[in-house]
Amino acid sequence: MQRGTLHPLTLLSDEAYRIFSSLGFTIANGPELETEWYNFDALNVAKDHPARDMQDTFWIKGQEGKVLRTHTTNATARSLERIAKAGKHEGAFISVGKVFRNEATDATHEAQFFQIDGAMVGEHVTLAHLKGVLLEFYKKILGEEIVIEFRPSFFPFVEPGFEVFIKFRNRWLEVMGAGMLHPQVLRNVGFDPDKVQGFAFGGGLDRIAMVKWDIPDIRFLYQGDLRVNQF
Amino acid sequence: MNMIISYNWLKEYVPTLPDAKALADVFMYHLCEVESIQERGGDTIFDLNILPNRAHDLLSHQGIARELAGQLGISFKDPTVLYKTPISKETALSVVLHTKECRRYTARIIRNVKVQPSPQWMATHLQSIGARSINNVVDATNIVLFDCGQPCHAFDAKKLSNESITVRMAKKDEAMTTLDGKAISFLETDMVIADDDGVLAIAGVKGGTKAEVDTNTVDIILEVANFAPVGVRKTARRIGLLTDAAKRFENDLSPDLAIRAMQQLSALIAELCPDAVFEDIVDVYPAPQEYRQVSFSLSRVNTVLGATITSEDVEAILRSYGFIFSRVGESFSVDVPPLRLDLVGEHDMIEEIGRIYGYEKIIPVLPDSKTPVEQNEIVQRIHAARRELVEDGYKEVYTYTFTKKGDIQVAYGAKGKEYIRTNLSEGLRSSYELNRQNAPLLGQREIKLFEIGAVFSTEGNEVINVAYADNDGVVEESLATFTEGMDLSLEDIPVSLSTEKFVPWSVYPFVVRDIAVWSNEADRELLQSIVATFASEHCVRPPELFDSFEKEGRISIAYRFVFQAQDKTLTDDEVNTTMQTLYNAIVQSGAFEIR
Numbered sequence: 001m002q003r004g005t006l007h008p009l010t011l012l013s014d015e016a017y018r019i020f021s022s023l024g025f026t027i028a029n030g031p032e033l034e035t036e037w038y039n040f041d042a043l044n045v046a047k048d049h050p051a052r053d054m055q056d057t058f059w060i061k062g063q064e065g066k067v068l069r070t071h072t073t074n075a076t077a078r079s080l081e082r083i084a085k086a087g088k089h090e091g092a093f094i095s096v097g098k099v100f101r102n103e104a105t106d107a108t109h110e111a112q113f114f115q116i117d118g119a120m121v122g123e124h125v126t127l128a129h130l131k132g133v134l135l136e137f138y139k140k141i142l143g144e145e146i147v148i149e150f151r152p153s154f155f156p157f158v159e160p161g162f163e164v165f166i167k168f169r170n171r172w173l174e175v176m177g178a179g180m181l182h183p184q185v186l187r188n189v190g191f192d193p194d195k196v197q198g199f200a201f202g203g204g205l206d207r208i209a210m211v212k213w214d215i216p217d218i219r220f221l222y223q224g225d226l227r228v229n230q231f
Numbered sequence: 232m233n234m235i236i237s238y239n240w241l242k243e244y245v246p247t248l249p250d251a252k253a254l255a256d257v258f259m260y261h262l263c264e265v266e267s268i269q270e271r272g273g274d275t276i277f278d279l280n281i282l283p284n285r286a287h288d289l290l291s292h293q294g295i296a297r298e299l300a301g302q303l304g305i306s307f308k309d310p311t312v313l314y315k316t317p318i319s320k321e322t323a324l325s326v327v328l329h330t331k332e333c334r335r336y337t338a339r340i341i342r343n344v345k346v347q348p349s350p351q352w353m354a355t356h357l358q359s360i361g362a363r364s365i366n367n368v369v370d371a372t373n374i375v376l377f378d379c380g381q382p383c384h385a386f387d388a389k390k391l392s393n394e395s396i397t398v399r400m401a402k403k404d405e406a407m408t409t410l411d412g413k414a415i416s417f418l419e420t421d422m423v424i425a426d427d428d429g430v431l432a433i434a435g436v437k438g439g440t441k442a443e444v445d446t447n448t449v450d451i452i453l454e455v456a457n458f459a460p461v462g463v464r465k466t467a468r469r470i471g472l473l474t475d476a477a478k479r480f481e482n483d484l485s486p487d488l489a490i491r492a493m494q495q496l497s498a499l500i501a502e503l504c505p506d507a508v509f510e511d512i513v514d515v516y517p518a519p520q521e522y523r524q525v526s527f528s529l530s531r532v533n534t535v536l537g538a539t540i541t542s543e544d545v546e547a548i549l550r551s552y553g554f555i556f557s558r559v560g561e562s563f564s565v566d567v568p569p570l571r572l573d574l575v576g577e578h579d580m581i582e583e584i585g586r587i588y589g590y591e592k593i594i595p596v597l598p599d600s601k602t603p604v605e606q607n608e609i610v611q612r613i614h615a616a617r618r619e620l621v622e623d624g625y626k627e628v629y630t631y632t633f634t635k636k637g638d639i640q641v642a643y644g645a646k647g648k649e650y651i652r653t654n655l656s657e658g659l660r661s662s663y664e665l666n667r668q669n670a671p672l673l674g675q676r677e678i679k680l681f682e683i684g685a686v687f688s689t690e691g692n693e694v695i696n697v698a699y700a701d702n703d704g705v706v707e708e709s710l711a712t713f714t715e716g717m718d719l720s721l722e723d724i725p726v727s728l729s730t731e732k733f734v735p736w737s738v739y740p741f742v743v744r745d746i747a748v749w750s751n752e753a754d755r756e757l758l759q760s761i762v763a764t765f766a767s768e769h770c771v772r773p774p775e776l777f778d779s780f781e782k783e784g785r786i787s788i789a790y791r792f793v794f795q796a797q798d799k800t801l802t803d804d805e806v807n808t809t810m811q812t813l814y815n816a817i818v819q820s821g822a823f824e825i826r
């Protein structure tokens with residue numbers, strides 16, 4: 001019997017899970033059809049803040065307050081809430097999953113794609129740790145020779161917030177958003193921000209796959225075409 | 232939020248600015264993304280993507296200049312001391328606010344202005360950032376807007392019913408035509424500026440034609456106000472007028488800025504119209520902005536950033552930004568400048584210090600986690616299901632969540648993708664059909680596929696299903712059912728990720744040709760080598776040996792070849808010609824007979 005093959009995004013997400021597990025992260029998951037609370041409010045995205053324009057969201061017809069999640073940060077929020085409720089002060093989570101944005105599709109944009117999202121909290125979890133973890137991850141995924149840079153950015157759920165850039169094959173690529181969890185987010189999931197701090201990050205998995213293997217069109221990944229199973 | 236910045240304009244505030252190239256790095260590593268840099272007419276134009284938390288104060292040349300001065304430790308030329316305060320006399324202008332949505336309204340009458348083309352420097356400033364020069368009065372309001380970030384407006388005083396301005400919510404069925412000729416009908420949730428007869432302007436968005444300044448205007452009323460963000464945003468979006476003014480108000484401006492802008496605008500008009508007669512500023516400001524202090528400790532800065540910043544570093548940063556602060560040991564208390572609405576708590580100061588100090592100086596450290604990693608049962612089940620299917624020869628595909636039909640509909644979905652799937656089977660059936668047609672390309676007799684993913688229904692909400700397809704059809708089960716009794720504890724075998732590159736496929740049709748050859752046992756390898764060489768030169772995949780049998784001491788061997796061009800549809804003739812070279816090679820070897 002000839003063995004079957006796995007989709008490239010599965011190979012990549014399994015590898016991501018292995019790398020993050022070795023760094024002490026527990027795999028988390030959450031629903032794709034999510035409440036507005038876990039997708040936006042808990043993450044400090046205010047109702048009328050222009051930041052909600054930053055992602056064009058699929059709202060569900062006839063179900064007030066339900067959305068197709070725009071990031072897997074919902075899984076992170078749910079997991080942090082779980083350990084906060086259990087009275088724990090530290091933990092780390094990683095999740096890979098499908099997310100949705102209502103935008104026109106082309107070679108680099110899809111209405112559905114995969115995101116990798118993670119967070120670590122504790123009494124002394126620092127930005128230096130965030131840098132360490134992401135550097136380790138990208139080295140393992142893309143090769144030891146990569147260079148990583150944190151450039152100032154803004155996401156409502158973190159402060160300070162960054163765009164993470166990777167220099168890969170002599171090109172700078174924007175690969176993730178990241179930062180230190182905003183005190184309001186820590187409060188929303190049940191931590192005391194004076195006692196617990198931490199970092200969070202999230203970015204497209206498809207983009208990593210496209211960069212790593214030179215896949216020219218994101219749409220190839222979702223057409224059910226076996227010709228993408230090349231690895 | 233994009234802001235177009237002229238290098239020459241900036242330089243008026245920070246004369247010792249480094250060159251444009253060096254500036255780009257300062258922006259990128261300490262402030263915001265630079266979307267583009269263009270050399271234009273002896274100037275360099277930056278398109279900056281200002282972050283939402285700094286849209287209060289950085290959608291302006293002064294704001295950017297102040298930021299750069301702090302970042303680079305160079306001097307900032309404070310413009311306010313340069314403003315000539317025009318002598319003014321008492322005014323009868325009345326301003327009444329009927330809504331809290333207007334947080335401050337400053338206005339002043341200026342009589343005897345002369346409306347004419349702007350001086351060259353003003354026209355150049357506006358043109359450099361892509362704005363149009365209209366006349367000196369209108370241009371002055373725009374210069375102040377792009378200079379300090381405060382929207383300003385000028386009305387022709389004689390066109391008002393009397394010298395009295397009201398800020399109120401619109402009445403039902405009220406209407407107005409904007410300066411650019413757009414007819415607007417209002418809702419009662421829209422805030423407007425009005426005289427006794429009707430609407431003069433949409434508050435914070437756009438002026439109307441009624442009191443438009445033109446070349447015959449002699450008396451003007453300047454408006455420099457502060458409107459609450461949410462209302463302006465809703466109105467601007469509803470009527471589709473995202474003006475430069477609306478963009479700034481919707482990001483929340485400090486009311487403190489209004490009076491400074493009024494002084495700047497007045498000084499500019501005094502310079503442009505030496506004969507103008509100024510009346511006193513009317514300033515209605517019911518609930519003045521409260522001034523804040525923010526405290527932070529150095530140890531907290533270092534605990535969050537994982538850095539070793541010293542008190543001296545912090546002091547140097549605060550000083551170069553002109554912050555007024557006090558320090559007791561490692562505790563700092565900062566008087567927040569009124570325009571810095573983003574600085575509210577300690578975490579904001581940690582970001583401020585980190586950003587200015589430089590994130591590149593923070594050394595990566597791997598965390599030393601003591602918490603054991605927990606198992607995730609859903610992921611274990613997914614892995615178990617995959618393992619089983621792959622071992623049975625099934626190949627994994629991903630298909631679309633969006634479908635034409637389903638139970639749950641998304642708002643504003645693309646046509647034919649308005650619903651989310653209730654099952655995986657339909658997507659998998661299309662996938663099966665696609666791959667079955669491509670079977671020769673894939674070198675596959677039998678197509679065996681699977682997908683694992685979430686499906687959605689009104690009753691079940693969201694469930695993870697497993698579906699697999701083969702010659703016998705499609706089977707779909709819930710993940711729980713499919714993995715019942717499976718060993719979930721099996722570790723995945725780590726595979727190292729391929730370092731090969733993806734090979735894109737041609738969008739043109741492929742053509743299949745078969746050949747059958749009589750051979751002797753001894754010459755099989757020679758034949759194999761001829762067809763392999765041929766296929767590597769002309770085909771998209773290696774030859775497939777699809778049939779072989781023995782008869783009367785000879786072997787019949789049949790191969791299949793797949794042809795496909797990257798750039799065109801191959802014709803029969805082209806493929807026949809190519810196949811002929813194979814026939815020739817086989818015949819010339821003398822060992823075979825083509826059946």
